[in-house]
Amino acid sequence: MTPLTIDRLVVQNDRVICEVTLAPTAPRLTTPALAARITHAFPNLPRHACVNDEGDTFGAVITHTTLPHVLEHLVIDLQTRADPHPDAVYVGTTEWLDEFARRARVEVSFTDDLVALRAFRDAAHFLNEAVVRYAS
Template sequence: MEVIRASRICVRPRRIEANIDVAAGFRTTTPELAARICARFPNLVHHACVNDEGPTFGAVIDHTPLPHLLEHLVIDLQVVAEKSGTLSQSFTYVGTTQWLDEQRGLARVEVNFTDDLVALRAFKDALCAINEAVVL
């Protein structure tokens, strides 16, 4: 079962906008899910993040909306691609997440990119990582 999926992805100039569906009962992360994700993506906790609890994503990773986790995973995967030589330039990645209808589990995630194909792959891999890490 997929607990999170992209129902629409639109590539715009310099950013990707995705509508994200989240299954009922899985709207936010848990400490257990955060631990599983951090074991695979240890740099997530160091991401800069605008939130009410601290200057990094680590301050909220264990109780944040799943689409927000997706945003940071997409960014992290693009940074990894850049460092591995897939992308040729240093770049500051940014994103935003907002609920369109939290009750229905519909959110929008926007992330910028330098290479649209790398960003699309990052979305695919991030969605898979979350779905694999969720224990039903």
């Protein structure tokens, strides 16, 4: 089972737009245990700035947020790790295109389109592995 599938990637001048689908058997939301597995590999994620109803950081919602939202923050984190400029700022958004069909759109800014595309690939791979290991 592949919990999250990237259906489409579109590179625009200032962002990459990614459409994803969650498998019918995949969890829609993270849990504290899954969040712990994710933050073990990506310890900066909880400190990411994040607009949400519970706080100013991603850490306020990481234990109960959607998998596409986690993908957004993983992509940002991977781009930050790869960027030689420590002051680079990345922003992203996540929204359901069709929540019933489990389809979402994730948009993330970039400074290098190839790094951003690699970040989406690697983030999706990591997230899928984390979800599969968590479920077993």
